[in-house]
Amino acid sequence: MSVTELNLGLALPEIVLLCATCVVLLVDVFIKDHQRVITYVLSLAALLVTALAVALQPLGGREYAFFGSYVMDPAGRVLKLFALAGMALVFVYSRSYLHQQRLLGGDYYLLALFAMLGILVMVSASSLLTMYLGLELLALSSYALVAFRRDSASGAESAMKYFVLGAIASGSLLYGVSMIYGATGSIELAGIAEAVLAGEVLMLPMAVGLSFLLVGIAFKFGAVPFHMWLPDVYQGAPTSVTLFLGSVAKIGSFALVLRVLIEGLGDLYESWAAMVLILAVLSMAIGNIVAIAQANLKRMLAYSTISHVGFILVGILAGTASGVQGAMYYALVYMVMALGAFGMIILLSREGFEAENLDDFKGLNARSPWFAFIMLLIMFSMAGIPPFVGFYAKVAVFGAAIEAGYTWLAVLGVLFSVVGAYYYLRVVWYMYFEAPTGEVRPMPSPDLRFIVSANGLAVLGLGILPGPLLSLVANVIPG
Amino acid sequence: MAENLPLLSVLIWLPIFGGLAVLALDALKPGGEGARADRWLALVVSVVVFLVSLPLWMQFERGTDAMQFVERLPWIERFNVEYYLGVDGLSMPLVLLTTFITPLIVLAGWQVIKERPAQYFAAFLILEGLMIGVFSALDGLLFYVFWEAMLVPMFLIIGIWGGKRRVYATVKFFLYTFLGSVFMLVSLIYMYAQSGSYAILDFHQLPLGMTEQTLIFFALLAAFAVKVPMWPVHTWLPDAHVEAPTGGSVILAAIMLKMGGYGFVRFSLPITPDASMALDWLMIGLSLIAVVYIGFVALVQRDMKKLIAYSSIAHMGFVTLGFFVVFAIFANNPDGDGAMLGVQGGMVQMISHGLVSGAMFLCVGVLYDRMHSREIADYGGVVNSMPRFAAFMVLFAMANAGLPGTSGFVGEFFVILASFQANFWYAFLAGTTLVLGAAYTLWMIKRVVFGEVANEQVARLTDINAREFSLLAILAFMVLLIGVWPAPLVEVMEASISGLLDHIAQSKLVTP
Numbered sequence: 005m006s007v008t009e010l011n012l013g014l015a016l017p018e019i020v021l022l023c024a025t026c027v028v029l030l031v032d033v034f035i036k037d038h039q040r041v042i043t044y045v046l047s048l049a050a051l052l053v054t055a056l057a058v059a060l061q062p063l064g065g066r067e068y069a070f071f072g073s074y075v076m077d078p079a080g081r082v083l084k085l086f087a088l089a090g091m092a093l094v095f096v097y098s099r100s101y102l103h104q105q106r107l108l109g110g111d112y113y114l115l116a117l118f119a120m121l122g123i124l125v126m127v128s129a130s131s132l133l134t135m136y137l138g139l140e141l142l143a144l145s146s147y148a149l150v151a152f153r154r155d156s157a158s159g160a161e162s163a164m165k166y167f168v169l170g171a172i173a174s175g176s177l178l179y180g181v182s183m184i185y186g187a188t189g190s191i192e193l194a195g196i197a198e199a200v201l202a203g204e205v206l207m208l209p210m211a212v213g214l215s216f217l218l219v220g221i222a223f224k225f226g227a228v229p230f231h232m233w234l235p236d237v238y239q240g241a242p243t244s245v246t247l248f249l250g251s252v253a254k255i256g257s258f259a260l261v262l263r264v265l266i267e268g269l270g271d272l273y274e275s276w277a278a279m280v281l282i283l284a285v286l287s288m289a290i291g292n293i294v295a296i297a298q299a300n301l302k303r304m305l306a307y308s309t310i311s312h313v314g315f316i317l318v319g320i321l322a323g324t325a326s327g328v329q330g331a332m333y334y335a336l337v338y339m340v341m342a343l344g345a346f347g348m349i350i351l352l353s354r355e356g357f358e359a360e361n362l363d364d365f366k367g368l369n370a371r372s373p374w375f376a377f378i379m380l381l382i383m384f385s386m387a388g389i390p391p392f393v394g395f396y397a398k399v400a401v402f403g404a405a406i407e408a409g410y411t412w413l414a415v416l417g418v419l420f421s422v423v424g425a426y427y428y429l430r431v432v433w434y435m436y437f438e439a440p441t442g443e444v445r446p447m448p449s450p451d452l453r454f455i456v457s458a459n460g461l462a463v464l465g466l467g468i469l470p471g472p473l474l475s476l477v478a479n480v481i482p483g
Numbered sequence: 484m485a486e487n488l489p490l491l492s493v494l495i496w497l498p499i500f501g502g503l504a505v506l507a508l509d510a511l512k513p514g515g516e517g518a519r520a521d522r523w524l525a526l527v528v529s530v531v532v533f534l535v536s537l538p539l540w541m542q543f544e545r546g547t548d549a550m551q552f553v554e555r556l557p558w559i560e561r562f563n564v565e566y567y568l569g570v571d572g573l574s575m576p577l578v579l580l581t582t583f584i585t586p587l588i589v590l591a592g593w594q595v596i597k598e599r600p601a602q603y604f605a606a607f608l609i610l611e612g613l614m615i616g617v618f619s620a621l622d623g624l625l626f627y628v629f630w631e632a633m634l635v636p637m638f639l640i641i642g643i644w645g646g647k648r649r650v651y652a653t654v655k656f657f658l659y660t661f662l663g664s665v666f667m668l669v670s671l672i673y674m675y676a677q678s679g680s681y682a683i684l685d686f687h688q689l690p691l692g693m694t695e696q697t698l699i700f701f702a703l704l705a706a707f708a709v710k711v712p713m714w715p716v717h718t719w720l721p722d723a724h725v726e727a728p729t730g731g732s733v734i735l736a737a738i739m740l741k742m743g744g745y746g747f748v749r750f751s752l753p754i755t756p757d758a759s760m761a762l763d764w765l766m767i768g769l770s771l772i773a774v775v776y777i778g779f780v781a782l783v784q785r786d787m788k789k790l791i792a793y794s795s796i797a798h799m800g801f802v803t804l805g806f807f808v809v810f811a812i813f814a815n816n817p818d819g820d821g822a823m824l825g826v827q828g829g830m831v832q833m834i835s836h837g838l839v840s841g842a843m844f845l846c847v848g849v850l851y852d853r854m855h856s857r858e859i860a861d862y863g864g865v866v867n868s869m870p871r872f873a874a875f876m877v878l879f880a881m882a883n884a885g886l887p888g889t890s891g892f893v894g895e896f897f898v899i900l901a902s903f904q905a906n907f908w909y910a911f912l913a914g915t916t917l918v919l920g921a922a923y924t925l926w927m928i929k930r931v932v933f934g935e936v937a938n939e940q941v942a943r944l945t946d947i948n949a950r951e952f953s954l955l956a957i958l959a960f961m962v963l964l965i966g967v968w969p970a971p972l973v974e975v976m977e978a979s980i981s982g983l984l985d986h987i988a989q990s991k992l993v994t995p
Contacts, residue, residue: 369643373602374510384635389661390628396559399624399672403562406669407676414672418665425661429638429654437642437650474561 011069014076017057017084018124024050025117032110043110044099047117048092054124055088068130072192075130078480079262079332083127083255090252090339091120093455097343098244100449101350105153105358107242112152116248119145123256129263131192132181139177139224142256143170146249150241162240169223169233177220183213193268200271214272218279221264225257227317228286231310238306243358246302247346250309251339257313258335261320266328273323280321281413287314288417292424302360304427305345308386311424312338318417319401322408325481330400333477337397337466344382344459351375351448351456365431367440376435378460385463387428388421393466396474489554491568491619494536494578495612498585501528502608509601522593525604529586532611536582539575545974548572548982550621550684558625564681567622572979573748573830574618576972577741580837581618583961584737585611588730590954591845595729595852596644603644607730610636614738618745623671623681630706630742631664637731637739644728652719652726659719663709667750670702674754687753690991696758703751710743711799714773724792725857729848732788736795737841741833744802748826748983752806756987759810766807771912773800778919782926787850787857790927791843794883797916798836798891804913805829805898811905813988821904826980827973828897834972835882835890835965842879842958846872849951850931853944859930863937868944873932875947875955880928882962884921890965 012019028046035042058081066077095113102112118141125138147170151163185191187210188199199205223230238246265276291311298304312334319331352359352368352375359365369376385392398421402414448456466473505521505528512520544551550569558566570578588607596603613636616629634657641653675681678689691699709716720740724732752759759766774797781793806829809822849872850865851857866873882889885896895916902910936942947955965972 369599369602380635389635390631395628395631399562399668402669403672403675406672411669411673414669415666418669419662422658422662422665426654426658429657432638433642433650433654436639437653471557471559471561474559478561 009071011067014061014067014069015074015128016061017054018121018128020057021050021054021117021121021124024053025114025121028110028117029114032114035110037108040108040110041099043113044095047113048095050117051088051092051095051120055085058084058088068194070134072194073131073134074128075263076128080127080259082336082476082480083259083332084124086336086339087120087123087127087252087255090255090343091116091248093343093347093459094244094248094252096451096455097247097347097350100452101242101244101353104353104355105242107153112149112244115145115149115152119149119248119253123252123259126256126263127259129259130194130267132184132196132264132268133191135260135263136174136178136181138256139260140174142253143174143224146170146245146253149245149248150237152245153242156240156242158240159242162237166233166237173220173223173230176216176223180213180216180218180220183209183216187213193263196268197271200269210272211275214269214275215279217264218276218283221257221260222283224260225254225313225317226310227283227313228290228310231287231290234310235303235306238309239300239303239360243302243346243349243353243360247343247350250305250346251342254309254313254335254342255339258316258332262328262332265320270323277321277323280317284314284317284321285413285416287311287317288420289314292420292427295424295427298427299362300360301349301362301365301431302346304362305342308424308427309342311420312386314420315398315401315417318405318410318413321413322401322404322410324404324408326407326478327401327404329474329477329481330397330404332481333400333474334397336473336477337393340459340462340466341382341386341394344378344456344463345386347452347456347459348375348379348382351452354447362431362434363441365434366438368435370440375456378456379435380432381460381463383428383431385467387425389425391464391467393463393470395467396470400474490535490538490552491570491578491615492554494532494582495568495616495619497535497612498528498532498608498615499612501525501532502605502612504528505601505605505608521601521604522589525589525608526586528608529582529589529611533582533586536579539570540579540975543570543572543575543975545572546978548979551575552619553621558622562624562675562681563679564624565622566625567682568619569621570619572976573983574745576830576834576975577618577738577745578615580741580834581611581614581738584733584837584841587841587845587954587957588733590950591733591848592728592730593950595848598644603640603728603730606636606640607734610640610734614742617742621683623675623683623686625681626683627664627668627671630667631661633739634660637735640731640734641723641727644731645726647726648722649726652722655719656723659716660709663706663716666702667706670699673699683749686750687986689754691755693757693761693992696755696991697761700751700755700758700762703746703755707743707746707751708769710746711740711803712743712796713769713800713803714777714796717773717777717796720796721789721792724795724844725786725788729844729851732844732848733841736791736844737837740795740799741837744799744806744829744833747803747806748830752987753983755991757990757992759807759987760813763807763810766803767811767909770800770804770807771909773797774804774916775912775919778916778923781923782919784923785859787847787859787927787931788844789857790859790923791840791847791883794843794920794923795836795840797920798832798840798883801832801895801898801913801916802829802836804909805832805894805901808898808902808905808909809984809987811909812901815905821901822984823980824897824904825901826983827976828894828899828901830894830976830980831890831897831965831969831972832894835894835962838958838961838965839879839882839889839891842875842955842962843883845954845958846876846879849947849955854940859927861937862931862941863934864941865932865944867936868942869946871952872947872955875959876932877928878959879955879962880924882966884924885917888963888966890962890969892966893969
């Protein structure tokens with residue numbers, strides 16, 4: 005063993021991000037509250053440098069580092085770039101929110117950067133332990149982020165729920181990992197896949213391990229019936245944190261599914277397909293139906309996330325390359341839409357007031373036609389109405405399901421998306437058909453204004469020309 | 484033929500960008516001054532679009548059923564989706580109907596719309612582009628994109644400028660049509676999975692087994708039957724019509740309902756001919772129920788808009804009857820002489836109904852703008868204070884009742900003639916429309932237009948102004964023109980219809 009065999013250069017993005025985060029951490033210690041903008045700029049710079057490191061990395065197909073525990077491939081590159089870009093958007097959205105809500109500490113950026121590092125590690129995980137390492141880094145940072153507003157009782161409560169349930173899920177996941185290790189004799193995903201292919205697997209421990217593993221994954225992803233934490237956490241957390249959990253963190257969850265289920269345990273498809281089927285159907289059903297009853301927009305979007313997770317799982321369930329492509333496309337597109345939706349909540353919030361109730365959107369068209377239009381784009385996109393990008397995501401996953409012979413599931417899926425359309429429509433109707441309750445016009449800062457507009461128009465633009473992103477995803481996930 | 488100008492693309496995108504320009508203009512110059520400019524811009528755009536659409540008629544090559552004015556570009560390569568446009572004799576008249584009606588709608592909303600006029604006109608222009616897209620798309624997914632995207636402006640039109648129960652009506656409209664459409668989406672994806680292409684013309688050639696055909700037939704039926712609307716999925720229409728602003732009602736009746744009928748001839752019949760043949764009894768039955776039962780329902784309405792809405796459902800029953808009666812005719816005589824008449828009748832009926840129902844809704848709009856009531860009981864003796872208006876309304880009512888010499892007669896007559904070839908009782912039941920249609924329309928006219936002046940308000944009514952006069956006069960001219968001289972319209976469709984009939988006469992079943 006030598007250092008060159010480690011192939012350390014492959015992990016350069018993570019190393020860069022870690023170093024940059026440490027620099028930000030050090031700088032942040034020495035500056036005062038009114039200078040926090042320095043932390044903000046440095047954090048954005050850290051993301052930018054990392055993104056450059058990812059983008060410029062020479063990559064010839066699939067490469068391993070750390071003796072097979074770390075992998076980098078074109079799909080990983082796309083996921084990382086999207087996650088980094090999403091995180092940058094999260095920072096831009098958060099800056100004015102944190103300022104408004106008097107949450108001046110720099111720790112928000114630091115925790116988020118560590119969470120980002122966790123996501124990058126998850127995307128590149130090719131052994132169950134690396135995966136667990138990334139996951140825990142993401143999870144621990146997230147727990148702290150949810151409790152970030154120290155004087156908020158609901159924040160503390162949801163952080164507690166998140167932590168306790170998250171710990172149970174991690175335990176379950178780790179237990180599953182140990183079982184799988186016992187059953188296959190390998191901790192690396194490639195080794196596990198080999199053992200499965202060769203049939204040298206102890207079936208009982210494997211089955212038990214797989215079940216526990218899936219429970220953990222379903223929890224992290226927020227799939228029914230392991231979704232209980234999600235609405236409370238989304239609602240209780242500061243909006244800038246919900247923004248992160250609802251968008252960028254989902255890329256990490258998708259990477260988890262991609263690496264573990266598809267690449268590691270793909271040959272056990274028959275064993276996990278039925279479990280994923282139950283998760284997918286329940287998530288689509290519960291997510292869409294329960295969202296109708298919500299009056300709090302953050303909570304409604306939480307249930308909507310659950311339903312979208314169901315749709316993503318439909319793609320995974322198809323088990324084919326086009327299914328995985330569909331799921332990945334869906335995850336990327338969902339991140340863009342979720343950023344826009346939570347971004348709108350931030351945009352409408354002002355000092356001491358969070359526009360988190362549906363009622364706060366009443367008559368927005370009269371107060372600010374442009375942002376009402378942006379929200380309209382995002383809501384119709386989430387509902388899966390063309391020509392917005394969410395529609396093509398649904399076409400991609402349902403198309404894969406139909407090709408794989410799950411036509412009935414596609415029918416069920418589209419029916420639930422009709423149910424879901426109702427609550428997205430309700431947001432539009434509140435904005436356009438109801439009289440405004442207050443006279444207050446939103447007065448967002450120029451950067452927020454620009455980013456929300458760009459985000460909303462991206463939903464429209466990616467919908468009018470969906471070809472490039474779909475082809476990109478198809479290229480990085482080989483058939 | 485002007486091959487170099489992408490005419491259909493211009494027709495789709497010009498109104499959409501025009502609508503955005505109206506919004507931009509409003510953002511730059513809010514207030515009264517801006518509102519006037521918005522209206523003019525919207526009118527200019529819609530008139531230009533109409534003028535640009537005229538070459539479709541002039542340069543259209545009669546005597547071929549091939550697609551014309553074709554544009555074909557790759558759009559989403561991953562799914563082999565193309566930006567594939569073209570029209571034939573079935574869709575070209577409907578495109579023209581759309582471009583013809585839209586300027587009238589802009590004019591109809593000229594002074595009436597006080598609240599957010601820019602958004603109102605922009606919504607209609609964007610809607611126009613999307614509707615033209617529906618009629619000219621030859622790629623299944625592209626068709627679906629236009630088809631669904633259309634719901635967004637319509638949802639806003641009913642919801643923002645509608646009546647008291649507008650939110651209920653518009654959400655019902657949206658969910659109803661969305662629910663129908665998603666089944667179509669699944670069947671489109673299914674056919675893509677089978678054929679590797681989304682092109683509708685490829686779907687026409689795709690061999691399919693009977694079970695598949697039946698399922699696809701029902702999936703498409705869910706989408707189109709809701710749009711037509713056919714009994715029993717028609718309940719959204721009266722609500723939507725009653726609550727929509729005048730322009731919304733006109734566009735709904737004149738064009739949106741036609742999309743269901745168009746869907747049948749573009750998708751259901753050629754893609755699933757065997758299932759259509761096997762299930763023609765169902766379609767004929769539903770159509771006849773629409774004609775007879777809905778006719779009776781229309782008779783008892785107290786609200787003028789509701790009455791016209793129900794009469795629309797009954798008239799659209801003729802369209803579906805004309806399309807599906809052809810299978811019964813094939814069964815009777817293999818040369819299928821009357822089949823041509825059936826489809827022609829359905830198509831002419833669609834155009835005619837577009838003009839007549841649009842005109843009827845405009846007439847109600849004229850009254851509503853003055854009295855703010857749609858109740859028949861609030862009116863009476865309108866002819867005394869509005870003689871010119873009364874003349875138009877009576878003319879359109881006659882056309883609605885299918886009087887010979889008006890466009891309403893041609894389509895219904897063709898369809899009834901065709902039904903005789905199939906079965907006497909079909910024709911008999913369809914023929915009751917002549918009685919029922921006359922009954923509900925003329926009875927309404929008697930109560931609204933004629934008789935004693937009902938109250939002070941009616942006595943004080945002012946007759947139509949030049950704007951309203953020109954609107955109604957243009958429509959009246961078209962109604963009479965098609966009524967006395969339908970030949971050019973029929974001629975345009977002829978080749979495409981016979982091509983369609985040849986196609987559906989052949990079984991697509993896969994021989995095992």
